[in-house]
Amino acid sequence: MPTPPLWVWIRRLRRILTYLIILAFVWLIFQFGLYKIPDDNDSMAGLYSQGSTLIYDRLFAYHNGAMPFFGVKNYGVESENVVIFLKKGVQGINRFTGKEEKLDFKGVSRVIALPGEEIEFGDNRITIGTRVYFVRHSRTPGKEKVPENHFFVLNENTASNYYDSREFGYLKAQEIVGKVIGAIRLW
Numbered sequence: 001m002p003t004p005p006l007w008v009w010i011r012r013l014r015r016i017l018t019y020l021i022i023l024a025f026v027w028l029i030f031q032f033g034l035y036k037i038p039d040d041n042d043s044m045a046g047l048y049s050q051g052s053t054l055i056y057d058r059l060f061a062y063h064n065g066a067m068p069f070f071g072v073k074n075y076g077v078e079s080e081n082v083v084i085f086l087k088k089g090v091q092g093i094n095r096f097t098g099k100e101e102k103l104d105f106k107g108v109s110r111v112i113a114l115p116g117e118e119i120e121f122g123d124n125r126i127t128i129g130t131r132v133y134f135v136r137h138s139r140t141p142g143k144e145k146v147p148e149n150h151f152f153v154l155n156e157n158t159a160s161n162y163y164d165s166r167e168f169g170y171l172k173a174q175e176i177v178g179k180v181i182g183a184i185r186l187w
């Protein structure tokens with residue numbers, strides 16, 4: 001006995017909806033990621049507590065109508081955005097061996113200067129345009145311009161021992177893993 005036309009359309013519709021749901025889950029997996037701030041990392045204290053799980057956008061560079069090969073200004077990163085980054089070759093002390101060596105450092109910090117902006121380093125202060133940050137730093141006093149495709153990042157908790165641009169210098173755009181959207185409490 002032939003299948004009635006209505007049942008054929010219902011079956012097709014269910015199949016299409018199933019594919020759309022699967023596609024939505026695949027998109028979510030590629031678009032967003034989770035990053036748990038280590039319990040000993042107080043770099044973002046005041047904004048995100050130690051042990052918080054952050055949701056970040058992996059495809060932040062392609063928002064605002066950008067196409068993969070054309071990009072957007074500053075890779076979609078704006079001043080005051082909180083970013084997760086992976087800085088390779090940072091001189092530091094290995095927690096397990098206690099020896100000083102070059103390490104790969106994954107961290108979270110706030111972008112305070114974009115490419116082309118001028119930064120003035122003074123005695124315990126950093127000035128960018130009209131914004132002044134009263135922080136300790138080891139840079140020589142004077143003015144510098146942020147290089148093309150680089151950013152200057154600063155921890156929310158400037159007294160933290162975790163690295164930011166004051167220690168390792170400018171952050172390359174390619175070293176930014178994602179732009180933080182918010183925090184969630186998983187347990």
